[in-house]
Amino acid sequence: MNKNNLSDKRGQLSIFIIIAIMLVASFVLFILIRERIQSRIAMPEINAVRTYIEQCIEDTGAEVVYEIGENGGYFFPPELSTGSGVAYYYINKESQMPSKAQIENEISLYLNEKLFFCTRNFDNFPNLEIIQGEISSDVSIKSEEVVLNVRYPVRISRDNDTAVIRDFNSIKIPVRFGIVYDSIRETIDRQEPSRGICISCILEISLKNDLYVNMFDYDEETVILTFRDENSKINEKAFRFVFASRYEK
Amino acid sequence: MRKKIIFSIIVVLLMLCTTAFAQQGFNIYYKIGIDYQEGNLNVSSVEIEFSKTDIQNPFGVYTAEILNYSGDTRDMIFFDVPKDIIYDNVDPETGEITGGGEAELEQVSFEIFVPYYEDAKEIFFYDGSFREIGKVDVSSFSKQRAETGAEIEEIDAGAGERILGEKNILDILTGNWWILALVLAVLIVVFLLSIRGKK
Numbered sequence A: 001m002n003k004n005n006l007s008d009k010r011g012q013l014s015i016f017i018i019i020a021i022m023l024v025a026s027f028v029l030f031i032l033i034r035e036r037i038q039s040r041i042a043m044p045e046i047n048a049v050r051t052y053i054e055q056c057i058e059d060t061g062a063e064v065v066y067e068i069g070e071n072g073g074y075f076f077p078p079e080l081s082t083g084s085g086v087a088y089y090y091i092n093k094e095s096q097m098p099s100k101a102q103i104e105n106e107i108s109l110y111l112n113e114k115l116f117f118c119t120r121n122f123d124n125f126p127n128l129e130i131i132q133g134e135i136s137s138d139v140s141i142k143s144e145e146v147v148l149n150v151r152y153p154v155r156i157s158r159d160n161d162t163a164v165i166r167d168f169n170s171i172k173i174p175v176r177f178g179i180v181y182d183s184i185r186e187t188i189d190r191q192e193p194s195r196g197i198c199i200s201c202i203l204e205i206s207l208k209n210d211l212y213v214n215m216f217d218y219d220e221e222t223v224i225l226t227f228r229d230e231n232s233k234i235n236e237k238a239f240r241f242v243f244a245s246r247y248e249k
Numbered sequence B: 001m002r003k004k005i006i007f008s009i010i011v012v013l014l015m016l017c018t019t020a021f022a023q024q025g026f027n028i029y030y031k032i033g034i035d036y037q038e039g040n041l042n043v044s045s046v047e048i049e050f051s052k053t054d055i056q057n058p059f060g061v062y063t064a065e066i067l068n069y070s071g072d073t074r075d076m077i078f079f080d081v082p083k084d085i086i087y088d089n090v091d092p093e094t095g096e097i098t099g100g101g102e103a104e105l106e107q108v109s110f111e112i113f114v115p116y117y118e119d120a121k122e123i124f125f126y127d128g129s130f131r132e133i134g135k136v137d138v139s140s141f142s143k144q145r146a147e148t149g150a151e152i153e154e155i156d157a158g159a160g161e162r163i164l165g166e167k168n169i170l171d172i173l174t175g176n177w178w179i180l181a182l183v184l185a186v187l188i189v190v191f192l193l194s195i196r197g198k199k
Helices: A002-070 A100-122 A177-189 A199-209 B002-024 B150-157 B169-175 B177-198
Strands: A088-091 A129-132 A136-141 A146-158 A161-173 A212-217 A222-234 A237-246 B027-037 B040-051 B062-068 B073-079 B084-090 B097-104 B107-115 B120-126 B132-137
Touching (some): A002 A100, A002 A146, A002 A161, A002 A177, A002 A237, A002 B177, A088 A177, A100 A129, A100 A136, A100 A177, A100 B040, A136 A177, A177 A199, A177 A222, A177 A237, A199 A212, B027 B120, B040 B107, B073 B107
Parallel strands (some): A088 A237, B040 B132
Antiparallel strands (some): A129 A146, A146 A161, A212 A222, A222 A237, B027 B107, B120 B132
């Protein structure tokens, strides 16, 4: 009798637990579905703003990366440049090549400055009230691409709905910046102070990395070198990295 | 000796600060594309240009006035419309210059650079007699319109991305805890009643 009573109670308990689990699961499911239904109203506009910002990051990022390549790793030519504004990478028998981290900082600085002007105060979204915060970014130069992680805090409001989007990570600019940089680093490291530029080294390095190198004499002591990568093209424009080397006689 | 060291450190720090400031400094300009036609100006494009140096426009009698949101003048610059040209007449047979003169074009396209101001709303253009001949809205580049102080700090300080309709499950449950508590309370009561009934 006692055994039957105990098994009855266990059975009741099991049923009770099953009912409890089903109720809690139904409750969670209901809340999730309700939220999803609500989100369908708000998401298209939020996604449109997100896509707009992402496009701006890609366009401005590419523009800054190309500009920095043309200026030898700087947005504006540094003090140690030729009269025409080409940065010296080799002068007084010493390398003046900026580090990869310095170039990353330079890209980041000008991306932060330029990005604001690309979004144009979100005039394309007249139905939304959009407030933007301070832009910051982290740039990483990889062999085959430049990776941008941008923090662009934006609050989007319409009627009583408000949403915040903030981080735009892993936006890739398909430029073989790392390969070009390492090739130039190798070229500079293999300079021969007493004999001038090592032409065979440049040939070997450019063939190894599928790059084109142009050289011309700026003056009697200065050579301007352009490393061009036909594998890195945005809008039909090949990526170019320009710098100068000076060999005193 | 200690004073000398401290003095040297201060001098070095000051030099580093000055160098860093000099490296960061650059100017921002509106690069405005203008179509001139028979005395009127039409703005064809407005872009933002960064420059390490001061950009000067060819000096002339035309004026660009930059106004802020309160309607106050922030700056004025003078520029010229390059409509006057000098031409040579060339004899096509001999290739010799046989004459020449000056001519005024009725239509010309050119660009001017106007200093950027964070609170600029509009730029008005005037001719030599200060008659308004065109204007352009530059509020889409204004930082004043974008910034609202405390609200920006609030956005910047916020934790994680949070999009309406994509709250995480913990938020949802925390917000609706009372429904869960009610369901559990009912279940406990039913359970207790069922045990009593058996007894």
